[in-house]
Amino acid sequence: MLTLENLSKHFGGVHAVDGVSLTIHEGEIFGLIGPNGSGKSTTVNLITGLYAPTTGTVTLDGYDLTAMAQHERTAMGVARTFQNIRLFGNLTVAQNLWVAQNGHEQRRAHFLPRWFKAGGEHSPDIDELLKFSRLHSKRDLPASALSFGEMRRLEMARALASNPRVLLLDEPAAGASLEDGQLLAERIRDVRDRGVTVLLIEHMMELVMGISDRIAVLNFGRKIAEGSPAEVQANSDVRAAYLGSKHKDEELIHA
Amino acid sequence: MDYFFIIDFLQSLVDGLLFGTTYALIGIGFTLIFGVMRKLNLAYGAAALAGTYIGVAASLAFDAPPPLVFLLSALGSGVIGILVYYCCFRFTPTHYPMASLLASVGMLLFIDEVVIHASHGMPFPYPSVFRDATIELGDVWIRGDLLFVFGICVVAMAVLFWLLYRTPLGLATRAVSQQPRAAALCGIDPTRVNLLTFGIAGILGGIAGAMTAAAVGVISPIIAMGLTVKGLIAVVIGGLGSIPGAIIGGLLVGAAENVFLLLRGVTERDIYVMLLLFLFLTLRPGGLFGSSAGRD
Amino acid sequence: MDFYFGLAQIIGVHTLLGLSAYVVLLTGQVSMAQAGFYAIGAYTPGAMTAMFGLHILPAIVIAGLVSAGIACIVGFPALRVKGLMLVVATLAFGEMVRLFFFNLTWQVERNGELVGPNGAEGFRAIRYFPQNGWEVWHVTVFIWIVVAVVMAALWWMDRSRAGAVLRAVGHDEIAAQSIGLNLTAVKVGAMTAGGFIAGLGGGIYAHTVTHIEHGVFGVLLATFAIAYPILGGLGTVFGTLIAVLFIQGFLIEGLRFMGDWRSLLFGALIVLAMNLRPTGLLGEHAPRMKHLLGLRGRKTETLESKEAN
Numbered sequence: 064m065l066t067l068e069n070l071s072k073h074f075g076g077v078h079a080v081d082g083v084s085l086t087i088h089e090g091e092i093f094g095l096i097g098p099n100g101s102g103k104s105t106t107v108n109l110i111t112g113l114y115a116p117t118t119g120t121v122t123l124d125g126y127d128l129t130a131m132a133q134h135e136r137t138a139m140g141v142a143r144t145f146q147n148i149r150l151f152g153n154l155t156v157a158q159n160l161w162v163a164q165n166g167h168e169q170r171r172a173h174f175l176p177r178w179f180k181a182g183g184e185h186s187p188d189i190d191e192l193l194k195f196s197r198l199h200s201k202r203d204l205p206a207s208a209l210s211f212g213e214m215r216r217l218e219m220a221r222a223l224a225s226n227p228r229v230l231l232l233d234e235p236a237a238g239a240s241l242e243d244g245q246l247l248a249e250r251i252r253d254v255r256d257r258g259v260t261v262l263l264i265e266h267m268m269e270l271v272m273g274i275s276d277r278i279a280v281l282n283f284g285r286k287i288a289e290g291s292p293a294e295v296q297a298n299s300d301v302r303a304a305y306l307g308s309k310h311k312d313e314e315l316i317h318a
Numbered sequence: 319m320d321y322f323f324i325i326d327f328l329q330s331l332v333d334g335l336l337f338g339t340t341y342a343l344i345g346i347g348f349t350l351i352f353g354v355m356r357k358l359n360l361a362y363g364a365a366a367l368a369g370t371y372i373g374v375a376a377s378l379a380f381d382a383p384p385p386l387v388f389l390l391s392a393l394g395s396g397v398i399g400i401l402v403y404y405c406c407f408r409f410t411p412t413h414y415p416m417a418s419l420l421a422s423v424g425m426l427l428f429i430d431e432v433v434i435h436a437s438h439g440m441p442f443p444y445p446s447v448f449r450d451a452t453i454e455l456g457d458v459w460i461r462g463d464l465l466f467v468f469g470i471c472v473v474a475m476a477v478l479f480w481l482l483y484r485t486p487l488g489l490a491t492r493a494v495s496q497q498p499r500a501a502a503l504c505g506i507d508p509t510r511v512n513l514l515t516f517g518i519a520g521i522l523g524g525i526a527g528a529m530t531a532a533a534v535g536v537i538s539p540i541i542a543m544g545l546t547v548k549g550l551i552a553v554v555i556g557g558l559g560s561i562p563g564a565i566i567g568g569l570l571v572g573a574a575e576n577v578f579l580l581l582r583g584v585t586e587r588d589i590y591v592m593l594l595l596f597l598f599l600t601l602r603p604g605g606l607f608g609s610s611a612g613r614d
Numbered sequence: 615m616d617f618y619f620g621l622a623q624i625i626g627v628h629t630l631l632g633l634s635a636y637v638v639l640l641t642g643q644v645s646m647a648q649a650g651f652y653a654i655g656a657y658t659p660g661a662m663t664a665m666f667g668l669h670i671l672p673a674i675v676i677a678g679l680v681s682a683g684i685a686c687i688v689g690f691p692a693l694r695v696k697g698l699m700l701v702v703a704t705l706a707f708g709e710m711v712r713l714f715f716f717n718l719t720w721q722v723e724r725n726g727e728l729v730g731p732n733g734a735e736g737f738r739a740i741r742y743f744p745q746n747g748w749e750v751w752h753v754t755v756f757i758w759i760v761v762a763v764v765m766a767a768l769w770w771m772d773r774s775r776a777g778a779v780l781r782a783v784g785h786d787e788i789a790a791q792s793i794g795l796n797l798t799a800v801k802v803g804a805m806t807a808g809g810f811i812a813g814l815g816g817g818i819y820a821h822t823v824t825h826i827e828h829g830v831f832g833v834l835l836a837t838f839a840i841a842y843p844i845l846g847g848l849g850t851v852f853g854t855l856i857a858v859l860f861i862q863g864f865l866i867e868g869l870r871f872m873g874d875w876r877s878l879l880f881g882a883l884i885v886l887a888m889n890l891r892p893t894g895l896l897g898e899h900a901p902r903m904k905h906l907l908g909l910r911g912r913k914t915e916t917l918e919s920k921e922a923n
Binding site: 113133134137143150151161163177178180181184224 | 782
Binding site: 352357358360405406409410411414415416417418419420421423424425426427428429430431432434435543547550551553554558585586588589592593595596599600603 | 644691692694695697698701702703705706707709710713714716717733734833834837840841844845874875877878880882883884885888889892893
């Protein structure tokens, strides 16, 4: 469904992403892991269009997204969350979802009601999403008044409000405890059960290994392994990448 | 295209390039402040003007010789620059750029009004040096006073480069402008660096103001607006945050201004300078030396 | 009595100017071009009523549309840059418009006299109101009806998705793009709406003063335009109105005995206000009733300190 072909991004001499090819199937949870600086976040930014790739293409269901602007990709069904949460703190919780409702149904509405109908944040769609995210009681609070965990949930709900086909979660467990991680795993499965394909970029191995259907591993911008969690765990290159880099760090510290 | 037109054209170009160094200095000042704070200080031109008036006050009060007038202008503007930092930037929130921007506009009005009240809005004579000396290159003359302006501005830039690239202070300034948080972790106090930057930028502005007044021979409050707008245009053309860009931009603005003065007359001159800016914004939004469009 | 009507007219016109900047500020863009759009709005209907005898209503609507059109055209190149570069670009645009009118001479003969913009002399005799028997209170009521309509429209917009979208873009452009908002469309839209409102204000201004000249539309007016909404706060349209009432009603008129010192006071007031209350009087982060009653959690502070980083 979502296909990356020979995708590269070079920042000057740094090859942040170097010839990565991936295919993500409809309805799966796909994990993308790798040590720090391996190019995971850059890959997300290439898929959503925040960066233009140096080479390669991104396609969704055969449609080439590479030349599209970010908002056009969202309209095609790509949504994301951010590693460092980016909510609209000046809007209420419900309004945060409302502005994101730019998806397919809304586009068919006429210009005036779509933009200038007041009070649209009380629609059933938004209520449903708020209940799904357990934020219903906070709907009229400013988003800036939420707790950290609530902000994460709101950001995921906002991404879902744009009615995506594929949701990119950029380190959703960053800053969360192990316990929260288990709740998060359930939430990600719930999202998948709504019919949204999930691309999960994560650091926390337990989370990714537990819920992903397939996993790809990046190191220094290159894909070094791909397969089921068990296959990836058994791969010697992956072990070397994770353990090897740790050894190097230790050497540096002791040197 | 007759011969005299070409001579006039070259003459305008030379005068403009020489005078353009003052815009370059103002542009460098904007860029320095932007570099360390990621903020625009719109009171900068007004501070330069006020500093220049301090020089005038000295020359009126005890008949100070021109070099002392220039020096006092520069130092006065530096002090006012630091004052602007405390009034507009030190205590306004960093994540809400509108606050410091509007505060600096308020400061611009305030300084401007103080100068107008203190001087009763009257233009004052300003010492001009080498007024009668000229160097003749064929039919193109290089005016001595403009050459002096050019020389002083170049010296100021050279001193600035020495400060930035050869002293610990410059190292700290460059560190803060590239990685503010990392610099703070290394024990560099950003407030002190900001303060020094405002002071240095203020001195550069004072020199630019003094040299503008010296080139014309009089000083009036009107020059603040010209300095501000032209300096900003120089920065945009060169790329916000780039010192070489500000220099090239300043020279370009000076040259363009004088050439359009010749071609279209004094009332229409600035329209074309602004059009030049729009051309750059459309074709090269990051400026000549800017890394990317619209980083802020 | 006429004095108070005159003051009410000034306040009304400046409210329109402030609201035009308010719309653009919601998207996080500081536009110093509002005085330019105001000038375009002043010269256009002035020309239409005085030179070609059009009725006032279509004249000011056309003024709004012309300003909106120019704002839209300028918006595209200008909004390719953002933040501080935009301040410079719009400042330059405003000056360009002013200088254009400084150089514009285009007069036609009407009823035996020459009317039309005449360069540095300005544009005299825009006498639609006296010629058609409008009394000063008619004009004042007319102005405030326009102001009320514009404020109601903006207040409504704030409760619609359009308003939320403007604020979303103003808060975080990257997040706004990620949820499918077209930044260029939103910003140019806001700029166009701002241009329209400034054009209306300028059109009315030209008819109340009967004589306009380029000097009025300088950087000082552009500063006023952005100062009203920033001082008043971007939380609601009423902030702008309160700021205009305070600055024009109290600072400029109430302190008339202070003469030229008022400009100095105005500058000092802005500096002081931005240090003490950077988000303005009725800012987005200003405590509202609900929060004062104790519903505002401690969590707010954690976010504010997070934003500061």
